[in-house]
Amino acid sequence: MNLRFTSVLATVLTFAGTRAFPQSSDQLQRVADYCNSPLGASSPECQGAMPTLGTMPQTRSGFPGNPTLNNQSTPRELRAPPPPPPALVPGADFPNEFQRFAAASVGKILPVFGAALFERVPTTFAPLERVPVTADYVIGPGDEIVLRVWGQVNLNLELVVDRAGAVYIQQAGNVTVAGVQFKQLSGFLKSELGRVFRNFDLTVSMGQLRSIQVFVVGQGRRPGTYTVSSLSTLVNVLFASGGPTAQGSMRHIQLKRNSAVVSEIDLYDLLLKGDKSKDARLLPGDVIFIPTAGPQVAVAGSVRTAAVFELRDEQTVGALLRLAGGLAPTADLQRVLLERISSEHKREVLEIPLDVVGREVAIRDADILNIRSISPRFQRTVTLRGNVANPGRFAWHEGMRLRDIIPDKDSLVTRAYWRKKNSLGFTPVEEPPTRREPAGAGTDGIDASGSEGTRIDGIRLASETVTAQQQAASEDREPTTQSPSKETSLRFKANEEPVARRESIGTGLAGWVPEINWSYAVIERPDPERLVTQLLPFNLGKLVLENDAGQNLELLSDDVVTIFSTADIRIPVTQQNRYVWLEGEFNASGVYLAQPGETLGRIIERAGGLTFQAYLYGAEFTRESTRHDQQKRLDQFATEMERDLEQTAGRRANLTSTAEETQSLAAQLQSERRTLEQLRSLQATGRIVLNFEPDGANIDKLMSLALEDGDRFVVPSRPATVNVLGEVYNQNAFLHEPRLRVADYIRVAGGLKRSADKAHVFIIRADGSVVPKHGAGPFTKVFEAERLNPGDSIVVPEEILRVPFIRNLRSWTQILADLGLGAAAINVLK
DSSP, X not given: OHHHHHHHHHHHHHHHHOTTSOOOHHXXXXXXXXXXXXXXXXXXXXXXXXXXXXXXXXXXXXXOOOOOSSTTXXXXXXXXOOXXXXXXOTTTTSOOXXXXXXXXXXXXXXXXXXXXXXXXXXXXXXXXXXXXXXXXXXXXXXXXXXXXXEESSOEXXXXXXXXXXXXXXXXXXXXXXXXXXXXXHHHHHHXXXXXXXXXXXXXXXEOXXXXXXXXEEESBSSOEEEXXXXXXXXXXXXXXXXXXXXXXXXXXXXXXXXXXXXXXXXXXXXXXXXXXXXXXXXXXXXXXXXXXXXXEEEEEESBSSOEEEEOSSOOBHHHHHHHTTSBOTTEEEEEEEXXXXXXXXXXXXXXXXXXXXXXXXXXOTTOEEEEEEOOOOOSSEEEEEXXXXXXXXXXXXXXXXXXXXXXXXXXXXXXXXXXXXXXTTOOXXXXXXXXXXXXTXXXXXXXXXXXXXXXXXXXXXXXXXXXXXXXXXXXXXXXXXXXXXXXXXXXXXXXSSOOOOOOOXXXXXXXXXXXXXXXXXXXXXXXXXXXXXEEEEEOXXXXXXXXXXXXXXXXXXXXXXXXXXXXXXXXXXXXXXXXXXXXXXXXXXXXXXXXTTOBHHHHHHHTTOBOTTBOGGGOEEEOHHHHHHHHHHHXXXXXXXXXXXXXXXXXXXXTOOSHHHHHHHHHHHHXXXXXXXXXXXXXXXXXXXXOOOTTOOOOGGGGGOBOOTTOEEEEOBOOOEEEEEESXXXXXXXXXXXXXXXXXXXXXXXXXXXXXXXXGOEEEOTTSOEEEOOSSSTTHHHHHXXXXXXXXXXXXXXXXXXXXXXXXXXXXXXXXXXXXXXXXXXXXXX
């Protein structure tokens, strides 16, 4: 008993400690018998170690693991999850040596042909439990037979084939069914039962099928022991094991049974022909052996399948190309390179044509066949590109000239123009507003930057609707100052009454497509002798508009004709179309096309001059090129301030000695970074200060102001208020009174807060200029006595603990004055 106990205990411990390794059925049966006996049930070795030895869980088909003791009687809900599959072989997914060798010639790693079949293997490749059993299925131990008999006797039995290969049927005794094919089983059982019963009939089907244990060895990605369904075949287990490695063979996979090769499958037959005739059903103890790959060659370039192929019976270039699926349509049949290793172990290159003789060239192990593609050159063509309706290639013929590809003006109108124009007739679906928007939001503007460059003529008419609800919503908001967007816009505004969100159903002015450069176009002509490109310019305007025969140049094959727009090459100002926006207090506000040499003053005269309510001192003149320059300088200033902050932060941290000083420094740094963020949020407006007199209405100084495309001149009506913003107790707009000075308006606003920076108060004039207060001193009284004009704003910034970084920010007002930011900075600094 002690010897038996010791043996069984060793088996128990081995099973408990090495579950991942397969155990034999005899060992498991011995453990189960001992632990189920009266002696073993009370022993501590069986307590908790084997709680369900009598109903050991079955491993799922397609996963390696241990065979079960009672495969058919185990309820599904009691089965444990299968153990993990064998580990991946180290380096199984790495390219083999020949793949790396070929990559040096073709420039990339070529895959092994067929390896992609095993990259993502679905579990459905393993046979399912509830699939019909094939007619040639051989009954064996562990299979469950469902037998139904009716007539003289009625039976409904679920019979499990025992280890001896027999099933027990009442009154008939043991019937040996092992080795019987399923198609023969019904007649066999009827014959056996006919010895006992008469006048009956029966049906036979299969219940739970047995599991079998097979082995995968050799160059497999996951070699090891696999417990699979008895319906599994060689291919099923190959998929479950991940297939061959890069070093393994795809063409000589062997199924061995009792040391004899039962079947040898070539996966190329399956991949190229769909032939699975060599696939064989597995039996317990079968071995699947994956040998090392045989001779390999690489095929790259213009073929259907570029890969590394394993040779079997293929001996010529033609046979190799058939493995690769044939040539691609772009293959160059006249120049194919075959790289190989000579008998002296030196590399050499052979150049062969893919004719009948070339396809019969013998191939060797480690050959690299590289099929070049044809030249991308087009023969007998002329290319038209640029600002045209239909860019592309044209068939060239003798005597072809420019008018053959540019017949009229319509051929120069781009598709973007027509798309824009067609969209003008589209009426969008009205949707209820989902959020509150500030006054004026949603007003359509004029797109000044088309999808392809500058613009072509067109006029937008705006129709506006105002609802009482939207108007009330807009009155609840504080007035905001918006900087113009990158696209210059035309907005039709009411006078100074509250305006709600406006829905435009009109069209646009300009901004559709780039304007054509009529003075310059070019023909690019390659010189076949020197392999350089010659440029032959011509005047597009004379060719198309004036029908000048001298500009109708002859074209040659391979010529490229380029039509430029004004966005491609900057043209003289006199040739540019300059659109100027006049808004506000003009007798005829609108958009005007400036004539060559025309100034802003002349445009205003064309618009009928100013109205009697015009406040010329508060006029706003913005220019896109100026905005770009201002934004660049503003960003540069912010970058310098950020660099100064980072450089001084470390030095200041070294000077702190107490926790209070450290906390104070952290608060200072946070405040400085917040100021930097505010500075970066500023957007330049492009405003140019015109320095009018506060009560002036003379536009003489505008008579010499040259114009640029996109200039915008807004003249407001005379305001009646002065704004006080920032660190005061009552930020507000106050009625302008000529007798009041800066100190008076601050006093009316409730005075300065304790957090106010008294030394850096500044004034933003209505014309955009800035008047700073330069600290405390003899000029303080002068600043406080400064006279204010209608539309001016007093800004009181917040006091900040100042360090060297903030000393640099004392030039804030000077920066604002230089950049002309004006009112756009109020929301940031208040």
